Amino acid sequence: MKFNSDPAFYICRLPAFMFMLxxxxxxxxxxxxxxYMLTNGLKIVVKEDHRSPVVISQIWYKAGSIDELNGxxxxxxxxxxxxxxxxxxxxxxxxxxxxxxxGGRDNAxxxxxxxxxxxxxxxxxxxxxxxxxxxxxxxLILTEEEFAxxxxxxxxxxxxxxxxxxHALVYEKMMSVAYxxxxxxxxxxxxxxxxxxxxxGDAQEWYDRWxxxxxxxxxxxxxxxxxxxxxxxxxxxxxxxxxxxxxxxxRKPQTEVTQMGIKRLQIKAPAQMPYxxxxxxxxxxxxxxxxxxxxxxxMLVGVLDGNxxxxxxxxxxxxxQIASSxxxxxxxxxxxxxxxFLSGTPSEGRSAAELESALRIEIxxxxxxxxxxxxxxxxxxxxxxGHVFQLDSMFYQAMQIGQLESVGxxxxxxxxxxxxxxAVTAKQVREVAIKYLIDDSLTVAVLDPQPLEQRSVIPSxxxxxx
Numbered sequence: 001m002k003f004n005s006d007p008a009f010y011i012c013r014l015p016a017f018m019f020m021l022x023x024x025x026x027x028x029x030x031x032x033x034x035x036y037m038l039t040n041g042l043k044i045v046v047k048e049d050h051r052s053p054v055v056i057s058q059i060w061y062k063a064g065s066i067d068e069l070n071g072x073x074x075x076x077x078x079x080x081x082x083x084x085x086x087x088x089x090x091x092x093x094x095x096x097x098x099x100x101x102x103g104g105r106d107n108a109x110x111x112x113x114x115x116x117x118x119x120x121x122x123x124x125x126x127x128x129x130x131x132x133x134x135x136x137x138x139x140l141i142l143t144e145e146e147f148a149x150x151x152x153x154x155x156x157x158x159x160x161x162x163x164x165x166x167h168a169l170v171y172e173k174m175m176s177v178a179y180x181x182x183x184x185x186x187x188x189x190x191x192x193x194x195x196x197x198x199x200x201g202d203a204q205e206w207y208d209r210w211x212x213x214x215x216x217x218x219x220x221x222x223x224x225x226x227x228x229x230x231x232x233x234x235x236x237x238x239x240x241x242x243x244x245x246x247x248x249x250x251r252k253p254q255t256e257v258t259q260m261g262i263k264r265l266q267i268k269a270p271a272q273m274p275y276x277x278x279x280x281x282x283x284x285x286x287x288x289x290x291x292x293x294x295x296x297x298x299m300l301v302g303v304l305d306g307n308x309x310x311x312x313x314x315x316x317x318x319x320x321q322i323a324s325s326x327x328x329x330x331x332x333x334x335x336x337x338x339x340x341f342l343s344g345t346p347s348e349g350r351s352a353a354e355l356e357s358a359l360r361i362e363i364x365x366x367x368x369x370x371x372x373x374x375x376x377x378x379x380x381x382x383x384x385x386g387h388v389f390q391l392d393s394m395f396y397q398a399m400q401i402g403q404l405e406s407v408g409x410x411x412x413x414x415x416x417x418x419x420x421x422x423a424v425t426a427k428q429v430r431e432v433a434i435k436y437l438i439d440d441s442l443t444v445a446v447l448d449p450q451p452l453e454q455r456s457v458i459p460s461x462x463x464x465x466x
Contacts, residue, residue, distance in 0.1 A: 033401065033411055034226035036233070040242045041214025044233050045401050045411060046226040049394050055222030056394050057129045058118040059137070060402040062217075062248055063210035064111050065188040066335055072202050074190015077110040078154055079203045079211075083117065084108075085146045087139040092146055095132055102128060110188055113335045114406035120395060123223045127232055134236035137211055147200035155196070158189045166271040166447050173267050174445035178279050182256040184336050212243035217405045221398040248335065248408045256281070256337045263443040268450050273324075274352040275447035277343045278359060282330065282436045284338035288413035288420070294332040295420045296428040297340060297436070302379030303371055303429060304328040304342075304362070309378070311362060312342075321347050322358045333407050340436060352446045363437050371426040380422055387418065 036044040065076050086092035099106045104121025106129075119129040162168045172187050179185035190198075218237070220229050259281060285294040304312050305328035312326045326344035346355045390396045401411040 034230075036226075036230045038213065038234060038238055040238065040240055041212075042216055042218060042233070042237050042240075043405070044218045044220070044230060045405065046224065046229045047219075047221040047397055047401065048224065048226065049221055049397065050223045053123050053223045054120065054394060055123045055126050055129075055220060055224050056118065056120050056398045057126060057133070058116055058219045058398050058402050059133055060114055060116045060217045060219065060406045061210055062114055062215050062406050063206075064113045064115055065186060065190075066112050066183045066254070067210070068183065068186065070186075071194060072190075072198065072206075073186045073194045074154065074158075074188070075198065075202050075206045076115055077188055077190065078151065078195070078198060079206045080108050080110045080115055080117075081150045081154060082142055082147065082203050082207075083136055083140060085143075085150065086141055087135050088141060089135050089139060090132070095136065098128065098132060104129070112184055112188060114403075116402060116406075118395075118398070126220075126224065126229070127236075130232050130236045134240065137213070137216070137237070138240045140207055140211075142200050142204050142207070144200050147203060151195060151198060154189070155192065158192060158195065162187070162189060163192075166267075166269040166449070167275055169269055170267050170275055170277055170445050170447045173265060174277050174279055174443055177263050177265050177445070178259075178281070178339065178443035179337075180257050180259070182254055182336055184256075209243075210245065212245055213237055213240050214242040215245045217402060219398045219402045219405070221394045221401070254336060259441050259443075262439040264446075265443075266446050266448050268448045270451065270453045271447055271449035272452065273345050273348070274449055275343070275345055276352040276355050276359075277341060277445045278356065279443045279445075280340040280436050280438070281441040282338045282340040282432075284334045284336075285332045285409065285417075288409060288416045292420065292424075292428060293432050293435075294338075295417075295424050296432040297330050298332050298421060299376065299379050299424045300340075300429050300433060301328045301330050302382060303366070303375050306379050306382050311366070311375075312344075312359070315362060316344070316355070316358050320358065322350050323347055323355055326359075333403065333409065335407050356444065363433065367430060367433050367437075371429045373426060376424070376426055376429070383418070383421055 032048050034046045034048075036046070038044070063076060065073065068075055084093065084095050086094065090098070096106055099119055099121060102121060102125045104119055104125060106117070106119045108117040109115070117133060119133070121129060162172055175187070176185045218233060282297055283291070283293050285291050302310070304310055305326065308314070312323075312328060316323045316326050323344040324347045327342070329341040329343070331338060342359050344355055344359070346352055390400070400414070404411055404413060
């Protein structure tokens, strides 16, 4: 994504830029995924890639900040931290040490829609990764002592990555205003007051409610034999009992009330330059075959901000020099409603109001004149080349599968998605711009820069895991 500190996929040690394209991947490389289902409801997707003796193992839980309640915001991410604190069988901190000891690496991530854990290691050590991951799915031990230490780490993480980062702070505040009723209005990291008042019992309740095989997808990509993977999964996960958890399709719908006019907010924070975010409510992909608007919106992003020759950068950064940086962003997948973003930093001597006016003019030009076939060819080429590049990484292949499976879509939709993207017409791009880039669905957030103050320093006794 374009918002580097965007808490829409906040938190962990994963590069944020991958997720703009994650939902768009395809090609024959996905012709071989093998799918299994254990009797306890655990879904397993195995993708063979024999280029190197490496395997990526990921477990995705279909629970993220969207499932939290007021008063306990941030608990999904807090529990993710606590998952590294020990089980009945291994002591706190030993999980990562055991993976590192065999030359592997591990980490985790929390999003609005899901929570995931992964290991990357030699294929001969896959059994170890599965054993450890299955163990903490079933046997996690949460103690007051460990929680008291880790919640301080999370609060410091919030200070470092949001409170002390003006762009992230503006994004957080904008989302809390843009969404009136939907849980997406709450930050993944949680509100500080909720973190300050969180107790170990809140994390335990979250674990007991959501961490079960029938609410998870196990994704493996690498130099593996699918049948052997299934046998290992049956051995280590098969005896874990399912829990009464509703599938995504059966959970109560969480819709957003219709916005009925432009919303504006100003955020004062220490910074050198102003910053502007314009967010428009927009649909996301629910049916890969029937939907067409999310594909057109994704192509609209490419027209506006696909590369240095795209409209916004060419006109506002190079020609008019109104902005020093400019971005368009839209994520076509999600369990909740989406947003189409325009953001940027004005050039020195220019204001956020001038930048907003310039962005509006560019939108009007696109609507009036439409999109050229030349522009669409460029965007299509970028989409294809971007996917080919992504598929060079086994890790990203696993991410693509896991994300789609965790938001109610399927890895089987990958080919359909790319074909639909390539079929988008100039007329469709113009139509979604007309329909969704309107003031009635717009929230405008402006950073009002204040004199720079000394940033907070992380105490040496506190180390961030992410």
